[in-house]
Amino acid sequence: GGVPHLITSVAIGISLQIFLLDVVKMEAFYVSMILFVSRAWDAVTDPLVGYLVSRSNWTPIGKLTPWMVISTPFGILSYLLLWFVPRGSMSETVSVLWFLTAACLFESLMTCYNVPYLSLNMFLGGNQRDRDSATAYRMSVEMVAMLLASVIQGQVVAVYNTEKQEACRDWDQDHETPQSTSSPQTAFLTSAVIMGALFFLCSLILFLGVKEKQDKVRPSYLSSLKMLACHVPYQRLVLGFVFSAFAFQMSLGNFALFCSHAAGLGAQFQHLLLVLLVSASVAVPVWQIILLRIGKKSTVFIGLSLFIPAVIIVACVPSNLLVFMSMCVLMGFSVATVFLLPWSMLPDVVDDFAVRHPSCKDLEPLFFSCYAFCSKLTGGLSAGLSTMTLQFVGYEAGACNHGDRVATALIVLFSPVPITLLLIGMVFFHFYPINERQSLQLREQIHSTAPTEAAKEWKQKLKDTIYTHIHIYKYRDTYKYRVYNSDK
Numbered sequence: 001g002g003v004p005h006l007i008t009s010v011a012i013g014i015s016l017q018i019f020l021l022d023v024v025k026m027e028a029f030y031v032s033m034i035l036f037v038s039r040a041w042d043a044v045t046d047p048l049v050g051y052l053v054s055r056s057n058w059t060p061i062g063k064l065t066p067w068m069v070i071s072t073p074f075g076i077l078s079y080l081l082l083w084f085v086p087r088g089s090m091s092e093t094v095s096v097l098w099f100l101t102a103a104c105l106f107e108s109l110m111t112c113y114n115v116p117y118l119s120l121n122m123f124l125g126g127n128q129r130d131r132d133s134a135t136a137y138r139m140s141v142e143m144v145a146m147l148l149a150s151v152i153q154g155q156v157v158a159v160y161n162t163e164k165q166e167a168c169r170d171w172d173q174d175h176e177t178p179q180s181t182s183s184p185q186t187a188f189l190t191s192a193v194i195m196g197a198l199f200f201l202c203s204l205i206l207f208l209g210v211k212e213k214q215d216k217v218r219p220s221y222l223s224s225l226k227m228l229a230c231h232v233p234y235q236r237l238v239l240g241f242v243f244s245a246f247a248f249q250m251s252l253g254n255f256a257l258f259c260s261h262a263a264g265l266g267a268q269f270q271h272l273l274l275v276l277l278v279s280a281s282v283a284v285p286v287w288q289i290i291l292l293r294i295g296k297k298s299t300v301f302i303g304l305s306l307f308i309p310a311v312i313i314v315a316c317v318p319s320n321l322l323v324f325m326s327m328c329v330l331m332g333f334s335v336a337t338v339f340l341l342p343w344s345m346l347p348d349v350v351d352d353f354a355v356r357h358p359s360c361k362d363l364e365p366l367f368f369s370c371y372a373f374c375s376k377l378t379g380g381l382s383a384g385l386s387t388m389t390l391q392f393v394g395y396e397a398g399a400c401n402h403g404d405r406v407a408t409a410l411i412v413l414f415s416p417v418p419i420t421l422l423l424i425g426m427v428f429f430h431f432y433p434i435n436e437r438q439s440l441q442l443r444e445q446i447h448s449t450a451p452t453e454a455a456k457e458w459k460q461k462l463k464d465t466i467y468t469h470i471h472i473y474k475y476r477d478t479y480k481y482r483v484y485n486s487d488k
Contacts, residue, residue: 039380
Protein backbone atom coordinates (compact mmCIF):
# COMPACT_ATOMS: atom_id res chain seq x y z
CA GLY A 1 0.00 0.00 0.00
CA GLY A 2 2.90 2.38 0.48
CA VAL A 3 4.20 1.91 -3.05
CA PRO A 4 1.93 4.44 -4.87
CA HIS A 5 2.95 7.39 -2.72
CA LEU A 6 6.65 6.50 -2.86
CA ILE A 7 6.95 5.95 -6.62
CA THR A 8 5.10 9.16 -7.47
CA SER A 9 7.09 11.14 -4.90
CA VAL A 10 10.37 9.84 -6.32
CA ALA A 11 9.31 10.65 -9.87
CA ILE A 12 8.23 14.17 -8.92
CA GLY A 13 11.31 14.77 -6.79
CA ILE A 14 13.72 13.61 -9.49
CA SER A 15 12.14 14.88 -12.67
CA LEU A 16 9.42 17.51 -12.23
CA GLN A 17 11.86 20.37 -11.75
CA ILE A 18 13.84 19.37 -14.87
CA PHE A 19 10.60 18.70 -16.79
CA LEU A 20 9.18 22.16 -16.10
CA LEU A 21 12.47 24.02 -16.55
CA ASP A 22 13.91 22.38 -19.66
CA VAL A 23 11.06 20.52 -21.40
CA VAL A 24 8.14 22.88 -20.80
CA LYS A 25 10.59 25.84 -20.97
CA MET A 26 9.05 27.55 -17.96
CA GLU A 27 10.89 30.29 -16.07
CA ALA A 28 12.55 29.27 -12.82
CA PHE A 29 10.41 31.71 -10.84
CA TYR A 30 7.18 30.06 -11.97
CA VAL A 31 8.63 26.59 -11.42
CA SER A 32 9.54 27.61 -7.88
CA MET A 33 6.04 28.94 -7.33
CA ILE A 34 4.41 25.73 -8.61
CA LEU A 35 6.61 23.46 -6.49
CA PHE A 36 6.18 25.52 -3.34
CA VAL A 37 2.45 26.25 -3.63
CA SER A 38 1.57 22.62 -4.46
CA ARG A 39 3.60 21.27 -1.52
CA ALA A 40 2.25 23.94 0.83
CA TRP A 41 -1.31 23.14 -0.28
CA ASP A 42 -0.62 19.45 0.25
CA ALA A 43 0.77 20.14 3.72
CA VAL A 44 -2.26 22.22 4.74
CA THR A 45 -4.72 19.56 3.62
CA ASP A 46 -3.03 16.78 5.63
CA PRO A 47 -4.43 17.63 9.11
CA LEU A 48 -7.85 18.38 7.64
CA VAL A 49 -7.99 15.04 5.83
CA GLY A 50 -6.73 13.32 8.97
CA TYR A 51 -9.59 14.81 10.96
CA LEU A 52 -12.17 13.93 8.29
CA VAL A 53 -10.84 10.37 8.18
CA SER A 54 -11.11 10.04 11.96
CA ARG A 55 -14.71 11.33 11.84
CA SER A 56 -15.77 9.10 8.95
CA ASN A 57 -18.66 6.70 9.39
CA TRP A 58 -18.20 2.98 9.25
CA THR A 59 -19.02 1.35 5.90
CA PRO A 60 -19.29 -2.30 4.81
CA ILE A 61 -15.68 -2.16 3.54
CA GLY A 62 -14.33 -0.29 6.57
CA LYS A 63 -13.67 3.24 7.68
CA LEU A 64 -10.27 3.97 6.08
CA THR A 65 -10.55 1.81 2.96
CA PRO A 66 -13.23 3.91 1.16
CA TRP A 67 -10.90 6.90 1.16
CA MET A 68 -8.19 4.89 -0.61
CA VAL A 69 -10.58 3.23 -3.05
CA ILE A 70 -12.22 6.48 -4.16
CA SER A 71 -9.01 8.52 -4.40
CA THR A 72 -7.07 5.93 -6.46
CA PRO A 73 -8.59 6.44 -9.97
CA PHE A 74 -8.70 10.23 -9.63
CA GLY A 75 -5.16 10.27 -8.25
CA ILE A 76 -3.89 8.31 -11.26
CA LEU A 77 -5.65 10.66 -13.68
CA SER A 78 -4.30 13.80 -12.01
CA TYR A 79 -0.77 12.32 -12.02
CA LEU A 80 -0.98 11.75 -15.79
CA LEU A 81 -2.16 15.34 -16.29
CA LEU A 82 0.90 16.55 -14.37
CA TRP A 83 3.18 15.22 -17.12
CA PHE A 84 0.97 16.09 -20.09
CA VAL A 85 1.85 19.17 -22.14
CA PRO A 86 -1.25 20.44 -24.02
CA ARG A 87 -0.73 20.80 -27.73
CA GLY A 88 -1.17 24.06 -29.58
CA SER A 89 -0.42 27.62 -28.58
CA MET A 90 -0.69 28.13 -24.85
CA SER A 91 0.39 31.29 -23.09
CA GLU A 92 2.80 31.13 -20.18
CA THR A 93 0.06 32.17 -17.74
CA VAL A 94 -2.22 29.35 -18.88
CA SER A 95 0.69 26.91 -18.74
CA VAL A 96 1.50 27.90 -15.15
CA LEU A 97 -2.16 27.57 -14.13
CA TRP A 98 -2.39 24.17 -15.84
CA PHE A 99 0.56 22.63 -14.02
CA LEU A 100 -0.25 24.36 -10.71
CA THR A 101 -3.81 23.02 -10.79
CA ALA A 102 -2.66 19.52 -11.76
CA ALA A 103 -0.01 19.50 -9.00
CA CYS A 104 -2.40 20.71 -6.27
CA LEU A 105 -5.11 18.28 -7.37
CA PHE A 106 -2.70 15.35 -7.38
CA GLU A 107 -1.25 16.22 -3.96
CA SER A 108 -4.76 16.52 -2.47
CA LEU A 109 -5.81 13.14 -3.84
CA MET A 110 -2.57 11.52 -2.65
CA THR A 111 -3.29 12.92 0.82
CA CYS A 112 -6.71 11.26 0.73
CA TYR A 113 -4.95 8.00 -0.11
CA ASN A 114 -1.83 8.15 2.05
CA VAL A 115 -3.21 9.45 5.38
CA PRO A 116 -5.67 6.53 5.78
CA TYR A 117 -2.96 4.11 4.68
CA LEU A 118 -0.47 5.39 7.28
CA SER A 119 -3.18 5.24 9.94
CA LEU A 120 -3.55 1.49 9.33
CA ASN A 121 -0.13 1.05 10.97
CA MET A 122 -1.61 1.67 14.44
CA PHE A 123 -4.29 -0.99 13.99
CA LEU A 124 -1.93 -3.88 13.29
CA GLY A 125 -2.11 -5.14 16.87
CA GLY A 126 0.60 -7.03 18.72
CA ASN A 127 3.32 -5.62 20.94
CA GLN A 128 5.90 -2.96 20.20
CA ARG A 129 8.35 -5.43 18.67
CA ASP A 130 5.66 -6.72 16.28
CA ARG A 131 4.78 -3.22 15.14
CA ASP A 132 8.44 -2.26 14.69
CA SER A 133 8.98 -5.39 12.62
CA ALA A 134 5.92 -4.59 10.49
CA THR A 135 7.21 -1.04 10.01
CA ALA A 136 10.59 -2.41 8.90
CA TYR A 137 8.88 -4.70 6.36
CA ARG A 138 6.80 -1.79 5.08
CA MET A 139 9.85 0.43 4.72
CA SER A 140 11.75 -2.36 2.93
CA VAL A 141 8.97 -2.67 0.36
CA GLU A 142 8.84 1.11 -0.03
CA MET A 143 12.60 1.29 -0.55
CA VAL A 144 12.30 -1.34 -3.29
CA ALA A 145 9.52 0.79 -4.79
CA MET A 146 11.81 3.83 -4.68
CA LEU A 147 14.50 1.78 -6.38
CA LEU A 148 12.10 0.74 -9.14
CA ALA A 149 10.86 4.30 -9.59
CA SER A 150 14.41 5.63 -9.76
CA VAL A 151 15.29 3.11 -12.48
CA ILE A 152 12.24 4.10 -14.55
CA GLN A 153 12.71 7.82 -14.00
CA GLY A 154 16.46 7.53 -14.48
CA GLN A 155 15.85 6.17 -17.96
CA VAL A 156 13.59 9.15 -18.65
CA VAL A 157 16.31 11.57 -17.54
CA ALA A 158 18.80 9.62 -19.69
CA VAL A 159 16.54 10.08 -22.74
CA TYR A 160 16.33 13.78 -21.98
CA ASN A 161 20.10 14.15 -21.56
CA THR A 162 20.70 12.32 -24.85
CA GLU A 163 18.28 14.59 -26.69
CA LYS A 164 19.85 17.64 -25.10
CA GLN A 165 23.38 16.59 -26.05
CA GLU A 166 22.30 16.08 -29.65
CA ALA A 167 20.59 19.46 -29.66
CA CYS A 168 23.66 21.13 -28.19
CA ARG A 169 26.01 19.84 -30.90
CA ASP A 170 25.02 22.69 -33.20
CA TRP A 171 24.87 25.27 -30.42
CA ASP A 172 28.31 26.73 -31.17
CA GLN A 173 27.23 27.32 -34.78
CA ASP A 174 23.77 28.74 -34.19
CA HIS A 175 24.35 30.41 -30.77
CA GLU A 176 20.73 29.82 -29.89
CA THR A 177 19.13 27.97 -27.02
CA PRO A 178 18.48 24.43 -28.32
CA GLN A 179 14.88 23.56 -28.78
CA SER A 180 13.45 20.43 -27.18
CA THR A 181 11.96 17.73 -29.34
CA SER A 182 8.92 15.62 -28.56
CA SER A 183 10.97 12.57 -27.43
CA PRO A 184 11.56 13.79 -23.85
CA GLN A 185 7.89 14.70 -23.50
CA THR A 186 6.89 11.24 -24.69
CA ALA A 187 9.37 9.63 -22.30
CA PHE A 188 8.02 11.57 -19.30
CA LEU A 189 4.42 10.74 -20.19
CA THR A 190 5.24 7.05 -20.79
CA SER A 191 6.83 6.79 -17.34
CA ALA A 192 3.73 8.44 -15.87
CA VAL A 193 1.54 5.74 -17.47
CA ILE A 194 3.77 3.02 -15.97
CA MET A 195 3.59 4.66 -12.55
CA GLY A 196 -0.18 4.88 -12.85
CA ALA A 197 -0.43 1.17 -13.63
CA LEU A 198 1.70 0.33 -10.57
CA PHE A 199 -0.47 2.69 -8.51
CA PHE A 200 -3.62 0.83 -9.51
CA LEU A 201 -2.12 -2.64 -8.98
CA CYS A 202 -0.85 -1.87 -5.47
CA SER A 203 -4.13 -0.21 -4.48
CA LEU A 204 -6.00 -3.30 -5.66
CA ILE A 205 -3.75 -5.55 -3.55
CA LEU A 206 -4.30 -3.30 -0.54
CA PHE A 207 -8.08 -3.36 -0.99
CA LEU A 208 -8.25 -7.15 -1.37
CA GLY A 209 -5.70 -7.98 1.30
CA VAL A 210 -6.52 -5.70 4.25
CA LYS A 211 -9.64 -5.87 6.43
CA GLU A 212 -10.53 -3.34 9.11
CA LYS A 213 -12.05 -3.71 12.55
CA GLN A 214 -14.63 -1.24 13.77
CA ASP A 215 -13.63 1.36 16.35
CA LYS A 216 -15.07 4.45 18.07
CA VAL A 217 -14.66 8.13 17.32
CA ARG A 218 -14.67 10.76 20.10
CA PRO A 219 -12.50 13.89 20.00
CA SER A 220 -13.18 17.23 18.31
CA TYR A 221 -10.78 18.71 15.77
CA LEU A 222 -9.50 21.80 17.60
CA SER A 223 -9.13 20.10 20.97
CA SER A 224 -7.30 17.20 19.33
CA LEU A 225 -4.86 19.53 17.56
CA LYS A 226 -4.26 21.42 20.81
CA MET A 227 -3.50 18.23 22.73
CA LEU A 228 -1.14 17.03 20.00
CA ALA A 229 0.69 20.36 19.92
CA CYS A 230 1.12 20.33 23.71
CA HIS A 231 2.40 16.75 23.86
CA VAL A 232 6.17 17.16 24.45
CA PRO A 233 7.41 13.83 22.97
CA TYR A 234 5.42 14.51 19.80
CA GLN A 235 6.84 18.04 19.60
CA ARG A 236 10.44 16.86 19.87
CA LEU A 237 9.97 13.97 17.44
CA VAL A 238 8.21 16.13 14.85
CA LEU A 239 10.80 18.93 15.04
CA GLY A 240 13.67 16.47 14.75
CA PHE A 241 11.96 14.79 11.82
CA VAL A 242 11.17 18.14 10.14
CA PHE A 243 14.74 19.44 10.11
CA SER A 244 16.21 16.05 9.17
CA ALA A 245 13.72 15.59 6.31
CA PHE A 246 14.34 19.20 5.23
CA ALA A 247 18.07 18.45 5.03
CA PHE A 248 17.65 15.29 2.99
CA GLN A 249 15.08 16.82 0.64
CA MET A 250 17.24 19.90 0.09
CA SER A 251 20.26 17.76 -0.81
CA LEU A 252 18.57 14.99 -2.82
CA GLY A 253 16.14 17.40 -4.49
CA ASN A 254 19.10 19.13 -6.14
CA PHE A 255 20.97 15.86 -6.78
CA ALA A 256 20.20 15.71 -10.51
CA LEU A 257 21.13 19.34 -11.17
CA PHE A 258 24.24 19.00 -8.98
CA CYS A 259 25.42 16.01 -10.99
CA SER A 260 24.77 17.77 -14.29
CA HIS A 261 26.03 21.31 -13.67
CA ALA A 262 28.41 21.15 -10.68
CA ALA A 263 29.96 17.67 -10.73
CA GLY A 264 30.01 17.10 -14.49
CA LEU A 265 28.50 13.65 -14.04
CA GLY A 266 25.09 14.18 -15.59
CA ALA A 267 25.49 11.13 -17.84
CA GLN A 268 26.10 8.93 -14.76
CA PHE A 269 23.21 10.37 -12.72
CA GLN A 270 20.92 7.35 -13.06
CA HIS A 271 23.74 5.01 -11.99
CA LEU A 272 24.59 7.16 -8.97
CA LEU A 273 20.94 7.33 -7.95
CA LEU A 274 20.65 3.57 -8.39
CA VAL A 275 23.65 2.99 -6.08
CA LEU A 276 22.18 5.34 -3.47
CA LEU A 277 18.78 3.66 -3.41
CA VAL A 278 20.15 0.11 -3.53
CA SER A 279 22.26 0.85 -0.46
CA ALA A 280 19.23 2.45 1.22
CA SER A 281 17.15 -0.67 0.52
CA VAL A 282 19.86 -2.91 1.97
CA ALA A 283 20.25 -0.62 4.99
CA VAL A 284 16.63 -0.83 6.19
CA PRO A 285 16.84 -4.38 7.64
CA VAL A 286 20.35 -3.59 8.93
CA TRP A 287 19.09 -0.58 10.89
CA GLN A 288 16.16 -2.67 12.15
CA ILE A 289 18.62 -5.18 13.64
CA ILE A 290 20.75 -2.40 15.12
CA LEU A 291 17.84 -0.56 16.75
CA LEU A 292 16.78 -3.78 18.50
CA ARG A 293 20.23 -3.94 20.08
CA ILE A 294 21.08 -0.34 20.94
CA GLY A 295 17.68 1.41 20.77
CA LYS A 296 15.98 3.74 18.32
CA LYS A 297 17.39 7.01 19.63
CA SER A 298 21.03 5.88 19.37
CA THR A 299 20.40 4.42 15.92
CA VAL A 300 19.00 7.75 14.72
CA PHE A 301 22.18 9.58 15.73
CA ILE A 302 24.47 7.02 14.09
CA GLY A 303 22.48 6.92 10.85
CA LEU A 304 22.07 10.67 10.45
CA SER A 305 25.75 11.30 11.22
CA LEU A 306 26.80 9.27 8.18
CA PHE A 307 25.27 11.83 5.85
CA ILE A 308 27.55 14.70 6.95
CA PRO A 309 30.97 13.37 5.83
CA ALA A 310 29.43 11.94 2.66
CA VAL A 311 28.12 15.25 1.31
CA ILE A 312 31.27 17.10 2.42
CA ILE A 313 33.51 14.73 0.46
CA VAL A 314 31.23 14.83 -2.60
CA ALA A 315 31.21 18.64 -2.55
CA CYS A 316 35.00 18.79 -2.23
CA VAL A 317 35.74 16.09 -4.84
CA PRO A 318 32.74 16.40 -7.19
CA SER A 319 34.16 14.96 -10.43
CA ASN A 320 35.66 11.73 -9.11
CA LEU A 321 33.17 9.03 -10.06
CA LEU A 322 34.62 6.34 -7.79
CA VAL A 323 34.57 8.60 -4.73
CA PHE A 324 31.10 9.81 -5.66
CA MET A 325 29.72 6.27 -5.86
CA SER A 326 31.32 5.32 -2.52
CA MET A 327 29.76 8.31 -0.84
CA CYS A 328 26.39 7.48 -2.44
CA VAL A 329 26.51 4.18 -0.57
CA LEU A 330 27.08 6.08 2.69
CA MET A 331 24.30 8.54 1.84
CA GLY A 332 21.96 5.64 1.10
CA PHE A 333 22.52 4.17 4.55
CA SER A 334 21.75 7.56 6.08
CA VAL A 335 18.64 8.04 3.95
CA ALA A 336 17.32 4.69 5.19
CA THR A 337 17.57 6.01 8.76
CA VAL A 338 15.25 8.95 8.18
CA PHE A 339 12.83 6.67 6.33
CA LEU A 340 12.67 3.98 9.02
CA LEU A 341 13.34 5.43 12.47
CA PRO A 342 10.94 8.41 12.77
CA TRP A 343 8.03 6.27 11.54
CA SER A 344 9.08 3.52 13.95
CA MET A 345 9.24 6.01 16.85
CA LEU A 346 5.83 7.56 16.15
CA PRO A 347 3.78 4.61 17.53
CA ASP A 348 5.69 4.95 20.82
CA VAL A 349 4.57 8.58 21.01
CA VAL A 350 0.97 7.52 20.31
CA ASP A 351 1.22 5.01 23.18
CA ASP A 352 2.56 7.71 25.48
CA PHE A 353 -0.33 9.98 24.50
CA ALA A 354 -2.83 7.16 25.13
CA VAL A 355 -1.49 6.69 28.66
CA ARG A 356 -1.64 10.42 29.45
CA HIS A 357 -5.06 10.92 27.81
CA PRO A 358 -6.98 7.65 28.23
CA SER A 359 -10.33 9.25 27.35
CA CYS A 360 -9.14 10.32 23.88
CA LYS A 361 -9.60 7.60 21.30
CA ASP A 362 -9.13 7.25 17.55
CA LEU A 363 -6.55 10.01 17.12
CA GLU A 364 -4.15 7.88 15.08
CA PRO A 365 -5.11 9.42 11.69
CA LEU A 366 -4.51 12.89 13.10
CA PHE A 367 -1.09 11.89 14.48
CA PHE A 368 0.05 10.50 11.14
CA SER A 369 -1.51 13.30 9.07
CA CYS A 370 0.22 16.02 11.12
CA TYR A 371 3.46 14.07 10.75
CA ALA A 372 2.97 13.88 6.98
CA PHE A 373 2.02 17.59 6.98
CA CYS A 374 5.45 18.51 8.35
CA SER A 375 7.24 16.27 5.86
CA LYS A 376 5.41 17.73 2.88
CA LEU A 377 5.81 21.30 4.12
CA THR A 378 9.58 20.84 4.25
CA GLY A 379 9.46 19.30 0.78
CA GLY A 380 7.66 22.35 -0.54
CA LEU A 381 10.08 24.74 1.17
CA SER A 382 13.05 22.79 -0.14
CA ALA A 383 11.85 22.75 -3.74
CA GLY A 384 10.70 26.37 -3.66
CA LEU A 385 13.85 27.78 -2.04
CA SER A 386 16.13 25.74 -4.29
CA THR A 387 14.47 26.85 -7.51
CA MET A 388 14.26 30.46 -6.31
CA THR A 389 17.99 30.39 -5.53
CA LEU A 390 18.73 29.13 -9.03
CA GLN A 391 16.61 31.95 -10.41
CA PHE A 392 18.66 34.53 -8.51
CA VAL A 393 22.01 33.14 -9.68
CA GLY A 394 20.96 33.21 -13.32
CA TYR A 395 19.91 29.67 -14.21
CA GLU A 396 18.61 29.57 -17.81
CA ALA A 397 16.14 26.88 -18.82
CA GLY A 398 17.46 24.61 -21.56
CA ALA A 399 20.92 26.19 -21.68
CA CYS A 400 23.83 23.88 -22.45
CA ASN A 401 26.27 25.67 -20.15
CA HIS A 402 25.83 27.59 -16.91
CA GLY A 403 28.14 29.96 -15.11
CA ASP A 404 30.17 29.46 -11.96
CA ARG A 405 27.45 31.11 -9.86
CA VAL A 406 25.01 28.31 -10.70
CA ALA A 407 27.59 25.64 -9.85
CA THR A 408 28.42 27.34 -6.55
CA ALA A 409 24.76 27.66 -5.64
CA LEU A 410 24.18 23.97 -6.33
CA ILE A 411 27.15 23.01 -4.14
CA VAL A 412 25.79 25.16 -1.29
CA LEU A 413 22.30 23.67 -1.66
CA PHE A 414 23.73 20.15 -1.78
CA SER A 415 26.13 20.27 1.19
CA PRO A 416 26.42 23.20 3.68
CA VAL A 417 22.72 24.02 3.99
CA PRO A 418 21.59 20.37 4.52
CA ILE A 419 24.37 19.80 7.08
CA THR A 420 23.19 22.80 9.11
CA LEU A 421 19.58 21.64 9.01
CA LEU A 422 20.58 18.09 9.95
CA LEU A 423 22.53 19.27 13.01
CA ILE A 424 19.48 21.22 14.21
CA GLY A 425 17.34 18.12 13.79
CA MET A 426 19.81 16.03 15.78
CA VAL A 427 19.56 18.52 18.65
CA PHE A 428 15.81 17.95 18.84
CA PHE A 429 16.30 14.18 18.68
CA HIS A 430 18.71 14.51 21.60
CA PHE A 431 15.89 15.94 23.75
CA TYR A 432 13.37 13.32 22.62
CA PRO A 433 12.25 11.89 26.00
CA ILE A 434 11.09 8.33 25.19
CA ASN A 435 13.64 5.52 25.33
CA GLU A 436 13.16 1.77 24.98
CA ARG A 437 12.55 1.19 28.69
CA GLN A 438 9.90 3.90 28.83
CA SER A 439 8.30 2.53 25.69
CA LEU A 440 8.03 -0.93 27.26
CA GLN A 441 6.53 0.57 30.40
CA LEU A 442 3.98 2.45 28.28
CA ARG A 443 2.88 -0.77 26.61
CA GLU A 444 2.55 -2.45 30.01
CA GLN A 445 0.51 0.47 31.34
CA ILE A 446 -1.82 0.35 28.35
CA HIS A 447 -2.39 -3.38 28.78
CA SER A 448 -2.79 -3.07 32.54
CA THR A 449 -5.24 -0.16 32.42
CA ALA A 450 -7.35 -1.59 29.61
CA PRO A 451 -9.06 -4.25 31.79
CA THR A 452 -9.65 -1.66 34.52
CA GLU A 453 -11.36 0.73 32.11
CA ALA A 454 -13.41 -2.12 30.68
CA ALA A 455 -14.40 -3.22 34.19
CA LYS A 456 -15.49 0.30 35.11
CA GLU A 457 -17.55 0.58 31.94
CA TRP A 458 -19.17 -2.83 32.57
CA LYS A 459 -20.01 -1.93 36.20
CA GLN A 460 -21.62 1.32 35.08
CA LYS A 461 -23.71 -0.51 32.48
CA LEU A 462 -24.78 -3.00 35.13
CA LYS A 463 -25.83 -0.22 37.52
CA ASP A 464 -27.81 1.52 34.77
CA THR A 465 -29.55 -1.72 33.86
CA ILE A 466 -30.49 -2.48 37.49
CA TYR A 467 -31.76 1.05 38.05
CA THR A 468 -33.79 0.88 34.83
CA HIS A 469 -35.54 -2.33 35.87
CA ILE A 470 -36.25 -0.98 39.37
CA HIS A 471 -37.65 2.20 37.83
CA ILE A 472 -39.96 0.21 35.55
CA TYR A 473 -41.13 -2.03 38.38
CA LYS A 474 -41.78 0.88 40.79
CA TYR A 475 -43.88 2.93 38.39
CA ARG A 476 -45.40 0.12 36.35
CA ASP A 477 -48.96 1.12 37.28
CA THR A 478 -48.72 4.79 36.23
CA TYR A 479 -46.20 4.81 33.41
CA LYS A 480 -45.98 2.93 30.16
CA TYR A 481 -43.22 0.41 29.78
CA ARG A 482 -40.11 1.79 28.09
CA VAL A 483 -37.80 -0.33 25.96
CA TYR A 484 -34.06 -0.02 26.63
CA ASN A 485 -31.35 -1.40 24.42
CA SER A 486 -28.87 -2.35 27.15
CA ASP A 487 -26.40 -5.19 27.57
CA LYS A 488 -27.32 -8.06 29.84
